[in-house]
Amino acid sequence: MAKIAFTAPRVANFKCPSAKQQAFLWDATAPGLGLRTTPAGQPSYVFQGLYEGKTIRITIGSPAAWTIPNAQAKARELQRQIDEGHDPRELKREAAEARKQKMAAEVAAAEQAKKDAAAAALTVAEAWRAYLEARRPYWGEAHYNDHLKLARSGGQIAKRGTRGRGVTIAMPLHALMGLPLRSLDAVTVEGWAAREAKSRPTSTRLAWRLLKVFLNWCAEQPEYVGLLPAKNPAATRKTREALGKPKAKTDVLLREQLPAWFNAVRSIGNATISAALQVMLLTGARPGEVLSLRWEDVNLQWRGLTIRDKVEGERIIPMTPYVQSLLDGLPRRNDWVFASTRAVMMDSKNKARRERRAQAKGEAVKLGEVVEGSATGYITEPRSHHACACKTAGIEGLTLHGLRRSFKSLTEWLDIPAGVVAQIMGHKPSATAEKHYTVRPLDLLRLHHERIEAWMLEQAGVPLVARPQAHKLHVVG
Known part of the structure; x- marks a missing residue:
């Protein structure tokens, strides 16, 4: 191969004959340095050497990016690598992989830094x-x-x-x-x-x-x-x-306090709250279970109440005569039995204002519509009313949950089976036989529950009411 000393004019004027696919011009100064061009006129510096008895060729770059001295220096470097027993192609791949790994590591470090910063700021x-x-x-x-x-x-x-x-x-x-x-x-x-x-x-x-x-x-x-x-x-x-350790609550109604408690609670001006408090005591249900009772949970045919139980999901207990009379006396304001009494019946005076508010929310309001004052639709826990009634009755420290505790305690006077009381109250069975082998239908629970209610009302001096017949209409006075 003929070699000449590379100069800028010689490099710029080197062309590939049209009859060939490529042509080479070799440098006489740097061993292995050549200039390769094609008919399309895209020249590039290349290096050609002998590695392990085989000719290898490596592209250096375009003359537009590489000066002749830089291309000659690169050719000498590649020849040194061969002389040291290295394959320049492999070293080039390793260098490219190293750069790729370095970039990936930098990206990962930046991402981790962002995550660390976000974690440090996470509240x-x-x-x-x-x-x-x-x-x-x-x-x-x-x-x-x-x-x-x-x-x-x-x-x-x-x-x-x-x-x-x-x-x-x-x-x-x-x-x-x-x-x-x-x-x-x-x-x-x-x-x-x-x-x-x-x-x-x-x-x-x-x-x-x-x-x-x-x-x-x-x-x-x-x-x-x-x-x-x-x-x-x-x-x-x-x-x-x-x-510290929580102290066991002991607030409970005594048998001799029943007359005063019933008299004070029945005197509460709000009939819904009065009924709710009495139902809490007579069913032993949790306050929230009573207050969230819906009309669809009241079964008049089989005289049962479906309680939304926090333990088992729901349970069905008997609807005893006095409890049924209390529920029969309540107005049906909405889906809840103990509906909020904070209901506003719209009249012509405030109709326009409420219609504008409803339109802004995309709702429709009609004259005579009942707007509930409670966010839930039913009364919240009536602690203040109950506290006032207890104060009137001379009973100190009795809470709403104390009414549930009172139901359990007062049943001790009647020698009611513990499993019956637990099932009515929604407590988990405490024994294997009770859990797996005892099944009490609603009628069996009713037998004991009505006895409990009748005894409490007798002790309180509250007159019993005649049991209404489910298949007939009756008047509630």
Whole structure:
């Protein structure tokens, strides 16, 4: 191969004959350096050498990008690699792979830095919202509302329940919501428990139990697992000791207090609340189970009540005569038995204002429509009415849940089977035989339940009412 010294004019004027597919011009200065061109006129510097007895050719680059001295230096470098026993092609691939890996590592590092920054900024409140959204399908409404309530901020204007402040106070978990999740260690939780337990130990104990389960859930999530200690920071002895043990509640109606309690409760001006309180005592149901009772849950044919049970989902208990008379006396305002009495019957005076508000929301409102004052449609727990009635009756410290406790305690006077009382109240069976072998139909429960009701009313001096016949209409006075 003829060689010449590369100069800029020689490189620029080198052309490929049209009869050939490619042509080469070889440099006399740098061994192996050549200029390759095609009829299309796209020249490039190449290196050609002998590696392990075989000719290899490597493209260096275009003359537009490489000067002659740089191309000569590159050719000498490639020849040195061959002289050292390396294949320049393999070294080039390795270099390209190294650059690719370096770029990937830089991208990964940048992504990890972003994740670390986001994790450092992630607050307990953000993880708490994700937790509630993920677990809500598996919870009951009351349990979900407990999570919302205990993390609620204060400062909301309210006329009741603020002890004269006029605004609500922040709930126990709210103090943790603004903290970074990664800062939620054992020391932080222990300090929180010690502070909150001084003023409200009961609600803080519930908040603590919810917090422990939340942190267990976080430990199972890939995006949170690196933010928390290996051991649940809420599950420490110091936190448990700071919160103390709950004391067993003992508020209960005594047999001799029944006349005064019934007299005071039956005198409450709101017939719906009066009926709800009496049904709580006479059925032993939880306050929320009674208040959320719907008319569709009242079976007049078989005289039964379907209770939305937080343990088993629902249970059916007898509708005893006096309880049925209470329900018969209630107006049907909406789907709920104990409907909210805060209902506004629209009149011509406020029709225009409510129609404009409804149109803004895309709703239709007609004259005479009942607008519920309660967000749920049924009355909330009537603690104030019950407290006032108990004060009138001279009974101290009796809570709404105490009525459920009273039902169980008063049945002891009648020697009612414990399994019957537990089934009516919705308690889980406490023995294998009770759980797997005892099946009590509604009529058998009714036999005992009506006996319990009749005895309570007798002790209270409340006259019994004639049992209405389900297949006939009757007048409720």
